[in-house]
Amino acid sequence: MDAESPARPREAAEDWTIPQRWSDYTRAEHDTWDRLFARQTAMLSGRATPEFLAGLDVLRLSRPGIPDFAELSARLTDATGWSVVAVPGLVPEDVFFDHLANRRFVAGRFIRRPDQLDYLEEPDVFHDVFGHVPLLANPVFADYMQAYGEGGRRAGGLGSIGKLARLYWYTVEFGLIRDGDALRLYGAGIVSSFGESIFALDDPSPNRIAFDLKRVMRSRYRIDDYQQNYFVIDSFDDLLRQTLETDFAPLYAELETLSDLEPDTILPSDRVITRGTQAHARKDAR
Template identity: 60%
Template structure:
Protein backbone atom coordinates (compact mmCIF):
# COMPACT_ATOMS: atom_id res chain seq x y z
CA UNK A 1 0.00 0.00 0.00
CA UNK A 2 2.57 2.60 -1.10
CA UNK A 3 2.14 6.33 -0.74
CA UNK A 4 1.19 7.80 -4.10
CA UNK A 5 1.15 11.58 -4.05
CA UNK A 6 -1.53 13.39 -2.04
CA UNK A 7 -3.87 11.76 0.44
CA UNK A 8 -7.14 12.54 2.18
CA UNK A 9 -8.19 16.18 2.11
CA UNK A 10 -5.04 17.17 0.19
CA UNK A 11 -6.00 14.87 -2.71
CA UNK A 12 -9.16 16.82 -3.59
CA UNK A 13 -12.85 16.01 -3.81
CA UNK A 14 -12.32 13.25 -6.38
CA UNK A 15 -10.70 11.11 -3.68
CA UNK A 16 -13.13 11.91 -0.88
CA UNK A 17 -14.27 8.72 0.90
CA UNK A 18 -17.89 7.62 0.63
CA UNK A 19 -18.47 7.75 4.38
CA UNK A 20 -19.34 11.14 5.83
CA UNK A 21 -16.89 10.65 8.70
CA UNK A 22 -14.06 10.02 6.20
CA UNK A 23 -13.29 6.59 7.65
CA UNK A 24 -12.13 3.78 5.41
CA UNK A 25 -11.12 0.17 5.95
CA UNK A 26 -7.48 -0.12 6.90
CA UNK A 27 -7.05 -2.92 4.39
CA UNK A 28 -4.26 -4.46 6.42
CA UNK A 29 -4.07 -7.48 4.14
CA UNK A 30 -3.15 -5.20 1.22
CA UNK A 31 0.10 -3.93 2.70
CA UNK A 32 3.04 -5.19 0.66
CA UNK A 33 6.28 -6.73 1.95
CA UNK A 34 7.93 -3.40 1.08
CA UNK A 35 5.37 -1.54 3.22
CA UNK A 36 6.13 -3.75 6.20
CA UNK A 37 9.88 -3.41 5.54
CA UNK A 38 9.57 0.38 5.59
CA UNK A 39 7.69 0.19 8.90
CA UNK A 40 10.39 -2.10 10.29
CA UNK A 41 13.18 0.31 9.32
CA UNK A 42 11.34 3.26 10.85
CA UNK A 43 10.31 1.37 13.99
CA UNK A 44 13.72 -0.10 14.79
CA UNK A 45 15.72 3.07 14.37
CA UNK A 46 13.18 5.21 16.22
CA UNK A 47 12.79 2.91 19.21
CA UNK A 48 16.57 2.92 19.61
CA UNK A 49 16.69 6.70 19.27
CA UNK A 50 13.98 7.27 21.90
CA UNK A 51 15.77 5.43 24.70
CA UNK A 52 16.40 8.12 27.30
CA UNK A 53 14.51 10.67 25.17
CA UNK A 54 10.84 9.69 25.23
CA UNK A 55 8.90 10.20 28.44
CA UNK A 56 8.18 7.21 30.67
CA UNK A 57 4.50 7.23 29.70
CA UNK A 58 5.35 6.87 26.01
CA UNK A 59 7.63 3.89 26.66
CA UNK A 60 5.03 2.27 28.93
CA UNK A 61 2.30 2.75 26.33
CA UNK A 62 4.47 1.21 23.63
CA UNK A 63 5.12 -1.86 25.77
CA UNK A 64 1.40 -2.34 26.47
CA UNK A 65 0.35 -2.23 22.81
CA UNK A 66 0.37 -4.99 20.16
CA UNK A 67 2.95 -3.07 18.16
CA UNK A 68 6.32 -4.33 17.01
CA UNK A 69 8.91 -3.98 14.29
CA UNK A 70 7.94 -6.80 11.98
CA UNK A 71 4.66 -5.50 10.58
CA UNK A 72 2.39 -2.47 10.38
CA UNK A 73 -0.04 -2.77 13.30
CA UNK A 74 -3.61 -3.88 12.76
CA UNK A 75 -5.88 -1.05 13.92
CA UNK A 76 -8.43 -3.55 15.26
CA UNK A 77 -5.91 -5.04 17.68
CA UNK A 78 -4.68 -1.60 18.73
CA UNK A 79 -8.27 -0.53 19.37
CA UNK A 80 -8.90 -3.57 21.56
CA UNK A 81 -5.96 -2.62 23.79
CA UNK A 82 -6.87 1.06 23.88
CA UNK A 83 -10.53 0.40 24.59
CA UNK A 84 -9.67 -1.68 27.64
CA UNK A 85 -7.24 0.93 28.94
CA UNK A 86 -8.70 4.36 28.08
CA UNK A 87 -11.81 3.83 25.97
CA UNK A 88 -10.20 4.97 22.71
CA UNK A 89 -10.15 3.33 19.31
CA UNK A 90 -8.21 3.85 16.07
CA UNK A 91 -10.13 4.52 12.86
CA UNK A 92 -8.48 4.46 9.45
CA UNK A 93 -8.67 7.54 7.23
CA UNK A 94 -6.99 8.20 3.86
CA UNK A 95 -4.91 11.10 5.22
CA UNK A 96 -5.77 14.56 6.47
CA UNK A 97 -9.51 15.10 7.09
CA UNK A 98 -11.61 18.28 7.44
CA UNK A 99 -11.31 20.01 10.81
CA UNK A 100 -14.89 19.34 11.87
CA UNK A 101 -14.48 15.62 11.09
CA UNK A 102 -11.21 15.48 13.01
CA UNK A 103 -12.68 17.19 16.06
CA UNK A 104 -15.77 15.01 16.06
CA UNK A 105 -13.66 11.86 16.05
CA UNK A 106 -11.52 13.08 18.93
CA UNK A 107 -14.56 14.23 20.92
CA UNK A 108 -15.86 10.65 20.72
CA UNK A 109 -12.51 9.01 21.54
CA UNK A 110 -11.77 7.91 18.01
CA UNK A 111 -8.29 8.68 16.75
CA UNK A 112 -8.18 9.06 12.94
CA UNK A 113 -4.97 7.51 11.60
CA UNK A 114 -3.72 7.61 8.04
CA UNK A 115 -3.42 4.06 6.75
CA UNK A 116 -0.82 4.68 4.01
CA UNK A 117 2.91 4.48 4.63
CA UNK A 118 5.65 6.66 3.22
CA UNK A 119 8.03 5.59 0.47
CA UNK A 120 11.48 4.26 1.44
CA UNK A 121 13.08 7.47 0.11
CA UNK A 122 10.88 9.54 2.45
CA UNK A 123 12.05 8.05 5.73
CA UNK A 124 13.22 11.33 7.24
CA UNK A 125 10.48 13.71 6.14
CA UNK A 126 6.92 13.41 4.90
CA UNK A 127 4.61 16.35 4.37
CA UNK A 128 1.46 14.42 5.29
CA UNK A 129 1.01 12.27 8.40
CA UNK A 130 1.18 8.58 7.52
CA UNK A 131 0.60 5.42 9.52
CA UNK A 132 4.01 5.63 11.17
CA UNK A 133 3.50 9.17 12.43
CA UNK A 134 -0.09 8.56 13.51
CA UNK A 135 0.34 5.13 15.08
CA UNK A 136 3.92 5.08 16.37
CA UNK A 137 3.85 8.75 17.36
CA UNK A 138 0.38 9.15 18.83
CA UNK A 139 -1.07 5.83 19.94
CA UNK A 140 1.32 5.00 22.82
CA UNK A 141 0.35 8.24 24.57
CA UNK A 142 -3.35 7.44 24.15
CA UNK A 143 -2.74 4.62 26.63
CA UNK A 144 -2.21 7.29 29.29
CA UNK A 145 -5.44 8.45 30.98
CA UNK A 146 -4.37 12.10 31.22
CA UNK A 147 -3.53 12.35 27.53
CA UNK A 148 -6.64 10.36 26.62
CA UNK A 149 -8.89 12.84 28.44
CA UNK A 150 -6.97 15.86 27.17
CA UNK A 151 -7.28 14.89 23.50
CA UNK A 152 -10.99 14.17 23.88
CA UNK A 153 -11.43 17.61 25.47
CA UNK A 154 -9.45 19.13 22.60
CA UNK A 155 -11.90 17.59 20.13
CA UNK A 156 -14.84 19.05 22.03
CA UNK A 157 -13.06 22.41 22.25
CA UNK A 158 -12.29 22.38 18.54
CA UNK A 159 -15.95 22.22 17.61
CA UNK A 160 -16.61 25.24 19.85
CA UNK A 161 -13.54 27.11 18.56
CA UNK A 162 -14.84 26.80 15.01
CA UNK A 163 -18.09 28.48 16.02
CA UNK A 164 -16.20 31.27 17.82
CA UNK A 165 -13.76 31.85 14.96
CA UNK A 166 -10.69 31.15 17.09
CA UNK A 167 -9.57 27.84 15.65
CA UNK A 168 -6.06 29.08 14.82
CA UNK A 169 -5.44 29.84 18.48
CA UNK A 170 -6.64 26.44 19.67
CA UNK A 171 -4.68 24.65 16.93
CA UNK A 172 -1.50 26.12 18.38
CA UNK A 173 -2.24 24.44 21.71
CA UNK A 174 -2.51 21.04 19.99
CA UNK A 175 0.64 21.71 17.96
CA UNK A 176 2.78 22.70 20.92
CA UNK A 177 1.51 19.88 23.15
CA UNK A 178 0.23 16.76 21.38
CA UNK A 179 2.51 17.18 18.37
CA UNK A 180 5.64 18.96 19.62
CA UNK A 181 5.46 18.98 23.40
CA UNK A 182 8.22 18.32 25.92
CA UNK A 183 7.68 17.31 29.55
CA UNK A 184 9.87 17.52 32.65
CA UNK A 185 10.87 14.29 34.34
CA UNK A 186 13.11 13.89 37.37
CA UNK A 187 15.91 12.86 35.02
CA UNK A 188 15.46 15.77 32.58
CA UNK A 189 13.33 16.95 29.67
CA UNK A 190 11.60 14.24 27.68
CA UNK A 191 9.51 13.95 24.51
CA UNK A 192 5.79 13.29 24.52
CA UNK A 193 4.71 15.04 21.30
CA UNK A 194 4.07 12.72 18.36
CA UNK A 195 5.68 14.99 15.80
CA UNK A 196 8.97 14.68 17.67
CA UNK A 197 8.60 11.06 18.77
CA UNK A 198 8.07 9.88 15.18
CA UNK A 199 10.93 11.96 13.73
CA UNK A 200 14.47 10.58 13.76
CA UNK A 201 16.05 13.99 13.32
CA UNK A 202 13.75 16.15 15.45
CA UNK A 203 13.93 13.77 18.40
CA UNK A 204 17.61 14.78 18.59
CA UNK A 205 17.13 18.45 17.71
CA UNK A 206 14.36 19.06 20.24
CA UNK A 207 16.41 17.87 23.22
CA UNK A 208 20.06 18.27 22.26
CA UNK A 209 20.44 21.19 19.89
CA UNK A 210 21.45 24.57 21.35
CA UNK A 211 19.41 26.28 18.62
CA UNK A 212 15.75 26.18 19.80
CA UNK A 213 14.22 27.83 22.84
CA UNK A 214 12.67 25.63 25.51
CA UNK A 215 10.04 27.59 27.40
CA UNK A 216 7.67 26.75 30.24
CA UNK A 217 4.14 26.19 28.94
CA UNK A 218 1.66 29.02 29.38
CA UNK A 219 -1.74 28.67 27.72
CA UNK A 220 -2.32 32.27 26.60
CA UNK A 221 1.29 32.57 25.44
CA UNK A 222 1.02 29.43 23.32
CA UNK A 223 -2.27 30.54 21.80
CA UNK A 224 -0.55 33.67 20.51
CA UNK A 225 2.51 31.88 19.11
CA UNK A 226 2.79 30.83 15.48
CA UNK A 227 4.62 27.60 14.60
CA UNK A 228 6.72 26.06 11.84
CA UNK A 229 5.09 23.49 9.58
CA UNK A 230 8.03 23.17 7.20
CA UNK A 231 10.98 22.55 9.50
CA UNK A 232 12.11 21.98 13.08
CA UNK A 233 10.42 24.16 15.67
CA UNK A 234 12.15 27.34 16.82
CA UNK A 235 10.57 27.01 20.27
CA UNK A 236 9.36 24.04 22.31
CA UNK A 237 7.00 24.48 25.24
CA UNK A 238 7.58 22.36 28.33
CA UNK A 239 4.92 21.09 30.73
CA UNK A 240 5.82 20.05 34.26
CA UNK A 241 3.81 16.81 34.10
CA UNK A 242 1.10 15.21 32.01
CA UNK A 243 -1.36 16.13 34.75
CA UNK A 244 -0.91 19.75 33.61
CA UNK A 245 -2.69 18.75 30.39
CA UNK A 246 -5.49 17.21 32.41
CA UNK A 247 -5.98 20.60 34.07
CA UNK A 248 -6.26 22.17 30.61
CA UNK A 249 -8.92 19.61 29.71
CA UNK A 250 -11.11 20.87 32.56
CA UNK A 251 -10.98 24.64 32.07
CA UNK A 252 -13.23 26.94 30.07
CA UNK A 253 -11.18 28.40 27.21
CA UNK A 254 -13.71 31.14 26.45
CA UNK A 255 -12.23 33.66 28.95
CA UNK A 256 -8.76 32.99 27.52
CA UNK A 257 -9.97 33.66 23.99
CA UNK A 258 -11.53 36.88 25.22
CA UNK A 259 -8.40 37.97 27.09
CA UNK A 260 -6.09 37.58 24.08
CA UNK A 261 -8.49 38.92 21.46
CA UNK A 262 -6.78 41.67 19.47
CA UNK A 263 -3.38 41.08 21.04
CA UNK A 264 -0.29 40.74 18.86
CA UNK A 265 0.85 37.31 17.76
CA UNK A 266 4.37 36.07 18.40
CA UNK A 267 6.79 34.72 15.82
CA UNK A 268 7.90 31.11 16.45
CA UNK A 269 11.32 32.13 17.77
CA UNK A 270 10.27 34.99 20.05
CA UNK A 271 11.26 35.01 23.72
CA UNK A 272 9.28 37.30 26.03
CA UNK A 273 10.39 38.88 29.28
CA UNK A 274 7.51 37.11 30.98
CA UNK A 275 8.57 33.66 29.73
CA UNK A 276 9.84 30.99 32.09
CA UNK A 277 12.89 30.19 29.98
CA UNK A 278 14.35 26.74 30.54
CA UNK A 279 16.90 27.11 27.75
CA UNK A 280 17.37 30.22 25.62
CA UNK A 281 18.30 28.99 22.18
CA UNK A 282 21.00 30.55 20.04
CA UNK A 283 18.90 30.26 16.87
CA UNK A 284 21.81 28.97 14.80
CA UNK A 285 19.89 26.34 12.84
CA UNK A 286 17.19 28.61 11.42
CA UNK A 287 19.54 31.59 11.03
CA UNK A 288 21.82 29.51 8.81
CA UNK A 289 18.90 28.66 6.53
CA UNK A 290 17.74 32.22 5.97
CA UNK A 291 18.73 33.83 2.66
CA UNK A 292 21.75 36.11 2.90
CA UNK A 293 20.85 39.79 3.01
CA UNK A 294 22.20 41.90 0.11
CA UNK A 295 25.02 44.32 0.88
Protein backbone atom coordinates in the same frame (compact mmCIF):
# COMPACT_ATOMS: atom_id res chain seq x y z
CA MET B 1 -6.81 18.39 10.61
CA ASP B 2 -7.06 20.70 7.60
CA ALA B 3 -8.43 24.25 7.50
CA GLU B 4 -9.20 24.02 3.75
CA SER B 5 -11.92 21.38 4.14
CA PRO B 6 -10.90 18.88 1.45
CA ALA B 7 -13.57 17.14 -0.59
CA ARG B 8 -14.62 13.78 0.82
CA PRO B 9 -13.38 10.90 -1.37
CA ARG B 10 -16.01 8.60 -2.79
CA GLU B 11 -14.75 5.63 -0.78
CA ALA B 12 -15.04 7.44 2.55
CA ALA B 13 -18.06 7.19 4.83
CA GLU B 14 -19.90 10.26 6.13
CA ASP B 15 -17.42 10.48 9.02
CA TRP B 16 -14.53 10.17 6.53
CA THR B 17 -13.48 6.72 7.74
CA ILE B 18 -12.30 4.11 5.25
CA PRO B 19 -11.30 0.45 5.57
CA GLN B 20 -7.64 0.04 6.46
CA ARG B 21 -7.36 -3.00 4.18
CA TRP B 22 -4.44 -4.34 6.16
CA SER B 23 -4.08 -7.36 3.88
CA ASP B 24 -3.21 -5.05 0.96
CA TYR B 25 0.09 -3.91 2.48
CA THR B 26 3.11 -5.28 0.65
CA ARG B 27 6.12 -6.90 2.27
CA ALA B 28 8.12 -3.82 1.31
CA GLU B 29 5.66 -1.57 3.13
CA HIS B 30 5.82 -3.70 6.27
CA ASP B 31 9.62 -3.62 6.02
CA THR B 32 9.54 0.19 5.87
CA TRP B 33 7.52 0.25 9.11
CA ASP B 34 9.96 -2.17 10.74
CA ARG B 35 12.96 -0.06 9.72
CA LEU B 36 11.38 3.10 11.06
CA PHE B 37 10.24 1.40 14.26
CA ALA B 38 13.65 -0.11 15.00
CA ARG B 39 15.45 3.16 14.36
CA GLN B 40 13.13 5.25 16.52
CA THR B 41 12.83 2.89 19.47
CA ALA B 42 16.60 2.42 19.67
CA MET B 43 17.08 6.16 19.89
CA LEU B 44 14.11 7.05 22.12
CA SER B 45 15.12 5.01 25.15
CA GLY B 46 15.94 7.55 27.86
CA ARG B 47 14.71 10.40 25.65
CA ALA B 48 10.95 9.83 25.31
CA THR B 49 8.67 10.19 28.32
CA PRO B 50 8.18 6.86 30.15
CA GLU B 51 4.42 7.04 29.44
CA PHE B 52 5.13 6.87 25.70
CA LEU B 53 7.47 3.91 26.05
CA ALA B 54 4.95 2.14 28.29
CA GLY B 55 2.30 2.65 25.61
CA LEU B 56 4.46 0.86 23.05
CA ASP B 57 4.48 -2.17 25.35
CA VAL B 58 0.81 -2.06 26.37
CA LEU B 59 -0.27 -1.89 22.73
CA ARG B 60 2.32 -4.44 21.59
CA LEU B 61 3.54 -2.17 18.84
CA SER B 62 6.87 -3.96 18.73
CA ARG B 63 5.27 -6.81 16.79
CA PRO B 64 6.61 -6.83 13.19
CA GLY B 65 4.78 -5.02 10.44
CA ILE B 66 2.25 -2.23 10.15
CA PRO B 67 -0.33 -2.66 12.93
CA ASP B 68 -3.79 -3.92 12.08
CA PHE B 69 -6.10 -1.15 13.31
CA ALA B 70 -8.76 -3.62 14.46
CA GLU B 71 -6.32 -5.49 16.69
CA LEU B 72 -4.69 -2.27 17.88
CA SER B 73 -8.07 -0.73 18.69
CA ALA B 74 -9.08 -3.74 20.76
CA ARG B 75 -6.04 -3.30 23.01
CA LEU B 76 -6.41 0.49 23.12
CA THR B 77 -10.12 0.28 23.97
CA ASP B 78 -9.31 -2.04 26.85
CA ALA B 79 -6.78 0.49 28.15
CA THR B 80 -8.60 3.84 27.80
CA GLY B 81 -11.70 3.47 25.63
CA TRP B 82 -10.02 4.87 22.50
CA SER B 83 -9.88 3.33 19.04
CA VAL B 84 -7.98 4.01 15.81
CA VAL B 85 -9.85 4.57 12.55
CA ALA B 86 -8.43 4.86 9.06
CA VAL B 87 -8.99 8.00 6.98
CA PRO B 88 -7.84 8.88 3.44
CA GLY B 89 -5.59 11.73 4.57
CA LEU B 90 -6.24 15.15 6.05
CA VAL B 91 -9.85 15.60 7.14
CA PRO B 92 -12.01 18.68 7.78
CA GLU B 93 -11.67 20.26 11.20
CA ASP B 94 -15.18 19.45 12.37
CA VAL B 95 -14.68 15.78 11.47
CA PHE B 96 -11.32 15.69 13.24
CA PHE B 97 -12.70 17.23 16.42
CA ASP B 98 -15.76 14.99 16.44
CA HIS B 99 -13.61 11.87 16.25
CA LEU B 100 -11.38 13.06 19.10
CA ALA B 101 -14.35 14.02 21.24
CA ASN B 102 -15.65 10.47 20.81
CA ARG B 103 -12.27 8.87 21.57
CA ARG B 104 -11.46 7.90 18.01
CA PHE B 105 -8.04 8.75 16.62
CA VAL B 106 -7.89 9.22 12.85
CA ALA B 107 -4.86 7.76 11.11
CA GLY B 108 -3.74 7.66 7.50
CA ARG B 109 -3.32 4.14 6.17
CA PHE B 110 -0.49 4.76 3.66
CA ILE B 111 3.18 4.52 4.56
CA ARG B 112 6.04 6.58 3.19
CA ARG B 113 8.41 5.29 0.54
CA PRO B 114 11.89 4.05 1.53
CA ASP B 115 13.40 7.27 0.12
CA GLN B 116 11.19 9.33 2.48
CA LEU B 117 12.34 7.88 5.79
CA ASP B 118 13.63 11.21 7.10
CA TYR B 119 10.95 13.62 5.88
CA LEU B 120 7.37 13.42 4.72
CA GLU B 121 5.08 16.40 4.18
CA GLU B 122 1.78 14.63 4.89
CA PRO B 123 1.42 12.43 8.00
CA ASP B 124 1.50 8.71 7.22
CA VAL B 125 0.62 5.63 9.24
CA PHE B 126 3.99 5.66 11.02
CA HIS B 127 3.59 9.24 12.21
CA ASP B 128 -0.04 8.73 13.17
CA VAL B 129 0.24 5.35 14.89
CA PHE B 130 3.78 5.24 16.24
CA GLY B 131 3.82 8.95 17.08
CA HIS B 132 0.34 9.45 18.53
CA VAL B 133 -1.23 6.21 19.64
CA PRO B 134 1.11 5.03 22.45
CA LEU B 135 0.19 8.00 24.66
CA LEU B 136 -3.50 7.30 24.11
CA ALA B 137 -2.95 4.25 26.33
CA ASN B 138 -2.20 6.66 29.18
CA PRO B 139 -5.47 7.57 30.93
CA VAL B 140 -4.55 11.20 31.64
CA PHE B 141 -3.31 11.98 28.15
CA ALA B 142 -6.28 10.12 26.70
CA ASP B 143 -8.58 12.45 28.67
CA TYR B 144 -6.63 15.48 27.41
CA MET B 145 -7.12 14.43 23.79
CA GLN B 146 -10.85 13.96 24.30
CA ALA B 147 -11.06 17.36 26.01
CA TYR B 148 -9.19 18.90 23.10
CA GLY B 149 -11.70 17.44 20.66
CA GLU B 150 -14.62 18.79 22.69
CA GLY B 151 -12.90 22.17 22.84
CA GLY B 152 -12.39 22.12 19.10
CA ARG B 153 -16.10 21.68 18.48
CA ARG B 154 -16.78 24.75 20.61
CA ALA B 155 -13.95 26.77 19.04
CA GLY B 156 -15.46 26.33 15.60
CA GLY B 157 -18.51 28.31 16.65
CA LEU B 158 -16.32 31.06 18.07
CA GLY B 159 -14.10 31.44 15.01
CA SER B 160 -11.02 30.51 17.01
CA ILE B 161 -9.81 27.29 15.42
CA GLY B 162 -6.48 28.84 14.48
CA LYS B 163 -5.67 29.77 18.08
CA LEU B 164 -6.64 26.33 19.36
CA ALA B 165 -4.59 24.63 16.64
CA ARG B 166 -1.48 26.20 18.19
CA LEU B 167 -2.20 24.37 21.45
CA TYR B 168 -2.33 21.05 19.58
CA TRP B 169 0.84 21.87 17.70
CA TYR B 170 2.92 22.79 20.73
CA THR B 171 1.64 19.95 22.91
CA VAL B 172 0.37 16.92 20.99
CA GLU B 173 2.76 17.35 18.06
CA PHE B 174 5.85 19.10 19.45
CA GLY B 175 5.63 19.06 23.23
CA LEU B 176 8.35 18.43 25.81
CA ILE B 177 7.75 17.34 29.41
CA ARG B 178 9.74 17.56 32.63
CA ASP B 179 11.07 14.37 34.17
CA GLY B 180 12.80 15.43 37.38
CA ASP B 181 15.70 17.63 36.31
CA ALA B 182 15.60 16.34 32.74
CA LEU B 183 13.40 17.03 29.72
CA ARG B 184 11.73 14.25 27.76
CA LEU B 185 9.93 14.03 24.43
CA TYR B 186 6.23 13.33 24.06
CA GLY B 187 5.00 15.20 20.96
CA ALA B 188 4.20 12.88 18.05
CA GLY B 189 5.94 15.09 15.52
CA ILE B 190 9.16 14.71 17.50
CA VAL B 191 9.08 11.05 18.57
CA SER B 192 8.30 9.93 15.00
CA SER B 193 11.18 12.00 13.54
CA PHE B 194 14.75 10.77 13.93
CA GLY B 195 16.26 14.21 13.34
CA GLU B 196 13.91 16.21 15.53
CA SER B 197 14.16 13.69 18.37
CA ILE B 198 17.81 14.72 18.62
CA PHE B 199 17.34 18.40 17.80
CA ALA B 200 14.56 19.06 20.32
CA LEU B 201 16.59 17.90 23.32
CA ASP B 202 20.24 18.31 22.36
CA ASP B 203 20.67 21.12 19.87
CA PRO B 204 21.62 24.58 21.23
CA SER B 205 19.49 26.33 18.61
CA PRO B 206 15.88 26.26 19.93
CA ASN B 207 14.41 28.01 22.94
CA ARG B 208 12.81 25.73 25.53
CA ILE B 209 10.17 27.58 27.52
CA ALA B 210 7.85 26.57 30.35
CA PHE B 211 4.31 25.95 29.12
CA ASP B 212 1.74 28.71 29.53
CA LEU B 213 -1.65 28.20 27.87
CA LYS B 214 -2.33 31.77 26.72
CA ARG B 215 1.24 32.31 25.63
CA VAL B 216 1.21 29.13 23.52
CA MET B 217 -2.04 30.12 21.83
CA ARG B 218 -0.46 33.41 20.73
CA SER B 219 2.54 31.66 19.18
CA ARG B 220 2.97 30.97 15.49
CA TYR B 221 4.86 27.84 14.53
CA ARG B 222 7.05 26.34 11.82
CA ILE B 223 5.53 23.78 9.47
CA ASP B 224 8.57 23.57 7.18
CA ASP B 225 11.43 22.89 9.61
CA TYR B 226 12.34 22.08 13.18
CA GLN B 227 10.68 24.27 15.80
CA GLN B 228 12.35 27.43 17.09
CA ASN B 229 10.51 27.30 20.42
CA TYR B 230 9.51 24.20 22.35
CA PHE B 231 7.14 24.45 25.31
CA VAL B 232 7.69 22.25 28.36
CA ILE B 233 4.80 20.97 30.46
CA ASP B 234 5.29 19.92 34.09
CA SER B 235 3.08 16.83 33.77
CA PHE B 236 0.15 15.43 31.82
CA ASP B 237 -2.01 15.95 34.90
CA ASP B 238 -1.20 19.66 34.89
CA LEU B 239 -1.83 19.95 31.14
CA LEU B 240 -5.24 18.31 31.55
CA ARG B 241 -6.07 20.45 34.57
CA GLN B 242 -5.28 23.71 32.76
CA THR B 243 -7.37 22.61 29.77
CA LEU B 244 -10.40 21.60 31.85
CA GLU B 245 -10.28 24.62 34.20
CA THR B 246 -9.92 27.26 31.48
CA ASP B 247 -12.97 29.12 30.19
CA PHE B 248 -11.89 29.38 26.57
CA ALA B 249 -14.54 31.83 25.33
CA PRO B 250 -13.13 34.85 27.22
CA LEU B 251 -9.61 33.62 26.46
CA TYR B 252 -10.34 33.68 22.74
CA ALA B 253 -11.78 37.19 23.11
CA GLU B 254 -8.63 38.33 24.90
CA LEU B 255 -6.39 36.75 22.29
CA GLU B 256 -8.10 38.80 19.61
CA THR B 257 -6.76 41.93 21.31
CA LEU B 258 -3.19 40.62 21.50
CA SER B 259 -0.63 40.39 18.71
CA ASP B 260 0.59 37.03 17.49
CA LEU B 261 4.11 36.02 18.46
CA GLU B 262 6.77 34.91 16.00
CA PRO B 263 8.11 31.33 16.33
CA ASP B 264 11.35 32.43 18.01
CA THR B 265 9.93 35.00 20.44
CA ILE B 266 10.97 35.12 24.08
CA LEU B 267 8.81 37.32 26.32
CA PRO B 268 10.05 38.98 29.52
CA SER B 269 7.40 36.96 31.36
CA ASP B 270 8.59 33.60 29.97
CA ARG B 271 10.19 31.04 32.25
CA VAL B 272 13.07 30.17 29.96
CA ILE B 273 14.60 26.74 30.50
CA THR B 274 17.06 27.01 27.61
CA ARG B 275 17.74 30.21 25.68
CA GLY B 276 18.63 29.03 22.20
CA THR B 277 21.09 30.43 19.70
CA GLN B 278 18.60 30.14 16.78
CA ALA B 279 21.61 29.13 14.68
CA HIS B 280 19.64 26.46 12.82
CA ALA B 281 16.90 28.88 11.74
CA ARG B 282 19.41 31.57 10.75
CA LYS B 283 21.39 29.07 8.70
CA ASP B 284 18.27 28.02 6.78
CA ALA B 285 17.29 31.68 6.22
CA ARG B 286 20.52 32.38 4.34
